[in-house]
Amino acid sequence: MATRFSSEQKRTMGLLTAPFTYAILLLAVPLLAIVLFSFWTQDFMEVNTTFTLDNYREIAEKPIYFSLLQRSLFVSFCVTLVTVVLAYPVAYFVSFKVQPSRKSLWLFLITIPFWTSYLIRVFLWKVILGYNGVINSGLINLGIIEEPLTFILYNVNAVIITLAHAFAPFAILPIFVALEKIDRSLLEASQDLGESKLMTFLRVTLPLSMPGLVAAVLIVFIPTIGDYVTPELMGGAGGKLIANMIQVQFLQLNNAPLGAALAIVAMLSVTAISLFFVFLNRRWLRGRS
Amino acid sequence: MSALIQLTAVQKYYGDYHALRDINLTINEGEFFSLLGPSGCGKTTLLRTIAGFEGVSEGAVMIAGKDMSDVPPNLRPTNMVFQSYAIFPHLSVAENVAFGLRKSGMGKPEKAAAVKDALNMVGLDGYGDRAAHALSGGQRQRVALARALILKPKVLLLDEPLSALDKKMREHMQVELIRLQRAVGITFILVTHDQEEALVMSDRIAVMFEGEIGQLADPESLYRRPNSRRVAEFIGKMNFINGTASATDEGAKLLVPGLGKCTIPAEQFPQGVTTGDVAIGIRPETLAVLFEGDKAPRFEAEAVVDEVVYYGDMTYYDVRVAEVEKPLTIAMKNLIGRPVLDVGAKTRIAWDERSLVVF
Ligand SMILES: Nc1ncnc2c1ncn2[C@@H]1O[C@H](COP(=O)(O)OP(=O)(O)OP(=O)(O)O)[C@@H](O)[C@H]1O
Ligand SMILES: [Mg+2]
Numbered sequence: 001m002a003t004r005f006s007s008e009q010k011r012t013m014g015l016l017t018a019p020f021t022y023a024i025l026l027l028a029v030p031l032l033a034i035v036l037f038s039f040w041t042q043d044f045m046e047v048n049t050t051f052t053l054d055n056y057r058e059i060a061e062k063p064i065y066f067s068l069l070q071r072s073l074f075v076s077f078c079v080t081l082v083t084v085v086l087a088y089p090v091a092y093f094v095s096f097k098v099q100p101s102r103k104s105l106w107l108f109l110i111t112i113p114f115w116t117s118y119l120i121r122v123f124l125w126k127v128i129l130g131y132n133g134v135i136n137s138g139l140i141n142l143g144i145i146e147e148p149l150t151f152i153l154y155n156v157n158a159v160i161i162t163l164a165h166a167f168a169p170f171a172i173l174p175i176f177v178a179l180e181k182i183d184r185s186l187l188e189a190s191q192d193l194g195e196s197k198l199m200t201f202l203r204v205t206l207p208l209s210m211p212g213l214v215a216a217v218l219i220v221f222i223p224t225i226g227d228y229v230t231p232e233l234m235g236g237a238g239g240k241l242i243a244n245m246i247q248v249q250f251l252q253l254n255n256a257p258l259g260a261a262l263a264i265v266a267m268l269s270v271t272a273i274s275l276f277f278v279f280l281n282r283r284w285l286r287g288r289s
Numbered sequence: 290m291s292a293l294i295q296l297t298a299v300q301k302y303y304g305d306y307h308a309l310r311d312i313n314l315t316i317n318e319g320e321f322f323s324l325l326g327p328s329g330c331g332k333t334t335l336l337r338t339i340a341g342f343e344g345v346s347e348g349a350v351m352i353a354g355k356d357m358s359d360v361p362p363n364l365r366p367t368n369m370v371f372q373s374y375a376i377f378p379h380l381s382v383a384e385n386v387a388f389g390l391r392k393s394g395m396g397k398p399e400k401a402a403a404v405k406d407a408l409n410m411v412g413l414d415g416y417g418d419r420a421a422h423a424l425s426g427g428q429r430q431r432v433a434l435a436r437a438l439i440l441k442p443k444v445l446l447l448d449e450p451l452s453a454l455d456k457k458m459r460e461h462m463q464v465e466l467i468r469l470q471r472a473v474g475i476t477f478i479l480v481t482h483d484q485e486e487a488l489v490m491s492d493r494i495a496v497m498f499e500g501e502i503g504q505l506a507d508p509e510s511l512y513r514r515p516n517s518r519r520v521a522e523f524i525g526k527m528n529f530i531n532g533t534a535s536a537t538d539e540g541a542k543l544l545v546p547g548l549g550k551c552t553i554p555a556e557q558f559p560q561g562v563t564t565g566d567v568a569i570g571i572r573p574e575t576l577a578v579l580f581e582g583d584k585a586p587r588f589e590a591e592a593v594v595d596e597v598v599y600y601g602d603m604t605y606y607d608v609r610v611a612e613v614e615k616p617l618t619i620a621m622k623n624l625i626g627r628p629v630l631d632v633g634a635k636t637r638i639a640w641d642e643r644s645l646v647v648f
Binding site: 183185186189192193194199204208 | 340361362363367368375377378389391436437
């Protein structure tokens with residue numbers, strides 16, 4: 001089939017070649033490698049490349065994997081909830097209460113946590129939450145508690161706090177953008193039609209900021225499942241998550257195929273939950289209009 | 290007719306900027322009232338102080354005898370049609386129209402019926418299920434109108450509601466609005482910068498300049514007897530000639546260079562009889578080009594055609610008259626058999642001292 005391309009099509013293809021190659025090399029190839037690995041097995045030092053579902057069978061049979069995945073999803077869910085609930089008021093404040101000329105300054109300030117490395121921020125939380133940390137010694141000096149609190153470090157709570165802080169800007173920015181796009185005369189129209197400020201928020205601002213909220217939820221929820229540094233450092237024995245297990249399989253137990261299968265399972269769970277959330281949201285929005 | 294809205298000595302400052310200067314205004318029940326003025330003169334600001342979106346710096350706004358200073362917009366008996374229409378993009382047409390009915394205590398079927406009626410009234414029956422974004426500009430405007438009218442407000446505030454429409458649609462909607470206003474008997478306050486629109490639609494017009502009201506009158510008085518030069522220049526077109534006046538018992542003797550002498554009564558001096566150098570205003574349609582055989586009913590003068598602008602139904606001539614520094618614009622109807630003169634043609638023009646206004 002000798003199809004002739006117009007010069008415009010040729011130019012478009014020329015322009016697309018580079019990014020397309022880039023995307024294939026950086027996204028599709030690693031993903032395919034993981035998928036392939038998950039159907040192979042590890043024979044001591046070598047990888048056996050005969051196709052098998054053994055890895056998935058093992059994951060389904062041993063309860064440890066399921067409970068880790070469950071805990072991971074729970075932590076991600078909590079982190080998402082905390083982050084978005086805290087981010088919304090901040091985004092709202094910057095969008096509605098800050099003078100237009102100061103908004104970029106505020107956004108700049110919000111990104112300050114990014115200036116230090118992720119690891120350093122995690123360690124900072126260790127200093128704050130630790131047994132002799134800022135919170136405990138502060139409360140003891142104030143005479144509010146006698147013994148240091150132990151439920152704030154080396155468990156799931158510490159993981160949630162640290163991750164929620166790390167992802168805050170990711171949640172604030174999409175919500176801010178969605179709020180910025182709302183035509184202010186719509187809010188006045190709602191008040192003009194008899195609604196109070198609170199009802200105006202519920203009937204106009206919130207539904208119109210939904211796209212930003214959905215983006216924030218996905219942006220926080222999806223990467224937190226894959227995070228293993230924070231649970232490693234902050235989670236203690238009871239705070240390990242599925243990502244830690246994947247890391248252990250790949251690096252310590254030298255069982256890349258099982259690690260790959262775990263990664264695929266985790267990925268599919270996240271995809272399923274995200275799609276379900278987006279779908280619910282669509283339904284909800286459509287149900288209202 | 291009783292007073293519905295009263296503004297007394299209203300001042301509004303934005304920081305140092307004095308946006309409303311001593312506004313005193315009474316608007317009656319059932320009136321079609323217009324705020325007319327050039328861009329930035331404070332029309333929207335005035336409307337927003339009535340709606341409650343802006344507080345006043347000094348003075349008082351009363352609606353139906355109640356002081357509105359502590360009443361937020363949602364509790365005022367006013368509804369507004371915004372310049373941008375402000376249609377809720379996440380709701381359908383019917384939901385937009387029903388938005389304000391939440392606290393009305395109506396049941397679902399009642400609400401649906403009310404929405405249907407309101408959409409009928411603005412000529413949008415059957416559009417209820419449309420998404421708000423799938424509407425044309427004119428349809429949006431009518432949805433905004435229905436959404437406000439369904440609440441049966443005492444006052445409907447309209448901020449340049451027709452400015453985004455094309456000429457045909459605008460003229461159509463002007464007639465619709467007048468018809469609607471007569472049908473529902475609600476007080477309409479219309480903001481516009483289009484003087485023709487204000488003249489066509491209003492019972493009374495307030496002309497605003499730089500935050501103050503220049504003149505408040507019915508359309509005819511406003512057009513015929515503008516009380517200042519800036520109102521005269523803003524409303525319609527007016528030729529100005531420098532002349533001299535000398536007072537008499539009933540008015541003044543006027544010397545109009547190039548045109549002649551005449552006597553006019555004091556009422557043609559909106560700012561009182563002045564003597565000496567005066568500015569004489571003449572509307573283009575009160576002058577006439579005389580064709581062969583025509584006789585001027587009052588006065589006539591020699592002129593040379595300087596410019597011809599053909600409008601179809603009208604022809605606008607700019608003519609030069611000796612001793613008059615600027616060409617005079619004359620509007621002539623293109624009647625059957627009447628020729629259109631060429632540039633440079635010598636002609637005579639007719640004028641009438643009764644149509645002059647002198648400042
Ligand atoms: N929030 C504000 N802060 C400062 N100045 C303002 C504010 N709102 C309006 N102004 C100023 O007040 C003046 C009047 O504004 P307004 O919007 O009432 O004009 P307008 O007559 O409606 O004009 P247009 O026909 O262009 O809509 C303008 O000069 C404007 O710059
Ligand atoms: Mg305006």
